[in-house]
Amino acid sequence: MISIENVSKSFVLHNQGSAEIPVMQGASLQVALGECVSLVGVSGAGKSTLMRMIYGNYLTASGRIMVGDVDVASAAPREIIQLRRRTLGYVSQFLRVVPRVSTLDVVAEPLLATGTERGVAITQAKTLLTRLNIPERLWALSPTTFSGGEQQRVNIARGFAFPYPALLLDEPTASLDPTNRATVLAMIAEAKARGAAIIGIFHDHAARDEICDRQFDVTRFTPGLPA
Numbered sequence: 001m002i003s004i005e006n007v008s009k010s011f012v013l014h015n016q017g018s019a020e021i022p023v024m025q026g027a028s029l030q031v032a033l034g035e036c037v038s039l040v041g042v043s044g045a046g047k048s049t050l051m052r053m054i055y056g057n058y059l060t061a062s063g064r065i066m067v068g069d070v071d072v073a074s075a076a077p078r079e080i081i082q083l084r085r086r087t088l089g090y091v092s093q094f095l096r097v098v099p100r101v102s103t104l105d106v107v108a109e110p111l112l113a114t115g116t117e118r119g120v121a122i123t124q125a126k127t128l129l130t131r132l133n134i135p136e137r138l139w140a141l142s143p144t145t146f147s148g149g150e151q152q153r154v155n156i157a158r159g160f161a162f163p164y165p166a167l168l169l170d171e172p173t174a175s176l177d178p179t180n181r182a183t184v185l186a187m188i189a190e191a192k193a194r195g196a197a198i199i200g201i202f203h204d205h206a207a208r209d210e211i212c213d214r215q216f217d218v219t220r221f222t223p224g225l226p227a
C-alpha cells in the first residue's frame with residue numbers, strides 16, 4: 001500500500017548562505033495492507049522528515065513515494081489533497097485548532113468531506129469522543145481551550161473518523177493516561193485488522209512493541225551517521 005523507493009532529501013538553508021544539508025539518502029520501505037511499521041533511529045535521524053515527505057508536506061528530492069497508485073514525490077498539489085481526503089490519514093502530534101469550530105465538527109469533518117451524511121458523521125464523531133473520554137459538555141466548544149491531552153484525543157478521534165487505507169501516526173500515545181493509551185492502541189489494532197497500512201513514530205516503546213509488526217531504522221539512510 002505504501003512503497004518508498006530510493007528516497008533522498010536535503011534541506012537548503014536560504015538564510016544561511018544556501019547551505020545544503022543532506023538528511024536522507026536512498027531510503028526504501030514497503031508497508032503492506034494490515035501492517036504497522038514504526039520508524040526508529042536516534043534524534044535527528046529523519047523520522048519526522050520521512051513522515052512529512054510521505055504526507056506531502058516536504059518535497060522529496062529524488063525517488064518515489066507510492067501511496068496506493070499515487071506517487072507523492074511527483075504528484076500535483078491537487079492530487080495530494082485528493083489522496084489525503086480518502087486514502088492517506090495523518091495523526092500529527094498536535095491538533096491544529098480552528099477557533100469557533102466545535103469539537104464535534106472538528107472530528108466529523110473528514111467524514112463530511114467525503115460525502116457522509118451529516119447525521120451519520122456526527123453520530124460517528126460522538127462515538128469516538130465517548131470512547132476517548134472527552135466529556136459531553138465539551139463537544140459543542142472549540143478545542144482551543146482544551147488541555148494538551150484533551151486536544152490530542154480530539155486529534156486522534158478526527159484521525160480515525162474516516163477508514164483510511166493508509167495511516168501515519170506521530171506519537172499517538174504521548175501524554176495519554178493509561179486508560180486512553182489502551183483505547184488508542186485498541187483503535188490502531190482495529191485499523192490494522194480492517195487492513196490499514198500504518199507507519200508510526202512511537203517514543204513510547206512499550207506501545208510500539210505491542211502494536212507494530214516491525215521497525216524501520218531511518219539511521220541507515222542518514223548521511224554522516226554510522227550505519
Ligand SMILES: Nc1ncnc2c1ncn2[C@@H]1O[C@H](COP(=O)(O)OP(=O)(O)OP(=O)(O)O)[C@@H](O)[C@H]1O
Nearest residue numbers: 011012021023041042043044045046047048049050
Ligand atoms: N524544515 C527544516 N529545515 C532544515 N532542516 C530541517 C528541517 N526539518 C528537519 N531538519 C533537519 O533534518 C534532520 C532530521 O530531523 P527530523 O526532525 O526528521 O529527525 P527525527 O528523527 O524526527 O528527530 P526527533 O526524534 O528528535 O524528533 C535534523 O538534522 C533536522 O535539523
